Amino acid sequence: EPEVTQTPSHQVTQMGQEVILRCVPISNHLYFYWYRQILGQKVEFLVSFYNNEISEKSEIFDDQFSVERPDGSNFTLKIRSTKLEDSAMYFCASSEGESKNIQYFGAGTRLSVL
Amino acid sequence: AQKVTQAQTEISVVEKEDVTLDCVYETRDTTYYLFWYKQPPSGELVFLIRRNSFDEQNEISGRYSWNFQKSTSSFNFTITASQVVDSAVYFCALSERGSEKLVFGKGTKLTVNP
Numbered sequence: 698e699p700e701v702t703q704t705p706s707h708q709v710t711q712m713g714q715e716v717i718l719r720c721v722p723i724s725n726h727l728y729f730y731w732y733r734q735i736l737g738q739k740v741e742f743l744v745s746f747y748n749n750e751i752s753e754k755s756e757i758f759d760d761q762f763s764v765e766r767p768d769g770s771n772f773t774l775k776i777r778s779t780k781l782e783d784s785a786m787y788f789c790a791s792s793e794g795e796s797k798n799i800q801y802f803g804a805g806t807r808l809s810v811l
Numbered sequence: 812a813q814k815v816t817q818a819q820t821e822i823s824v825v826e827k828e829d830v831t832l833d834c835v836y837e838t839r840d841t842t843y844y845l846f847w848y849k850q851p852p853s854g855e856l857v858f859l860i861r862r863n864s865f866d867e868q869n870e871i872s873g874r875y876s877w878n879f880q881k882s883t884s885s886f887n888f889t890i891t892a893s894q895v896v897d898s899a900v901y902f903c904a905l906s907e908r909g910s911e912k913l914v915f916g917k918g919t920k921l922t923v924n925p
Contacts, residue, residue, distance in 0.1 A: 728911070730911070730912075732913075738917070739902070739915045739916060739917045739918060740856070740902060740904075740913075740915040741915070742912035742913060742914070745911035745912065747911075752911055753910060753911040753912060755912065786854065788856060790856075799846075799858050799861055800858070800913060801858060802848075802855060802856035802857075802858075803855070804853070804854060804855040805854055805855065805856075807854075
């Protein structure tokens with residue numbers, strides 16, 4: 698069964714460093730998403746991406762965040778200068794078509810900022 | 812504003828008991844979509860079900876059933892004859908017609924003891 702793949706599973710970084718989280722969405726999907734889950738809390742939407750541009754973003758998704766689809770398969774989330782409060786599980790998701798289609802999630806990348 | 816409330820933070824049952832997880836939502840939109848996701852201890856988010864606001868039929872899938880009631884803005888999830896493998900955090904989520912994002916509740920941690 699096709700699945701969303703995220704790498705790495707765990708990323709440790711120093712405060713102020715840049716990190717790139719990588720995702721390979723399901724191959725025929727057209728919409729891509731990033732969510733985050735701070736430990737023990739609910740899952741929060743960050744951004745959606747369609748047709749090579751951001752279609753929606755939350756207040757959390759400020760200037761230190763960016764997303765990119767550098768090729769036909771990868772979808773990345775970059776955090777420019779990490780802060781302690783960026784420590785969380787980051788989930789990538791993809792859906793087949795317009796929203797309301799089911800969003801399928803990857804296993805997540807746990808980001809630890811020291 | 813859209814909001815999802817899962818009032819039960821944690822539930823503990825003994826195997827073979829039936830258990831119902833509550834979900835109450837708020838939205839001003841007349842067209843919206845409701846979802847349930849499962850997050851097992853391994854951390855990934857697993858899609859369980861999607862309902863749209865025009866379809867109030869209850870749904871059964873094996874030991875799982877869902878009760879959608881617009882009159883009370885609820886979308887409850889029942890597991891019949893629970894099993895240890897059902898132990899997980901269960902999230903209810905809402906998506907409005909004009910938005911790409913899923914808004915999640917805080918989740919209910921279900922522990923099924925042998």
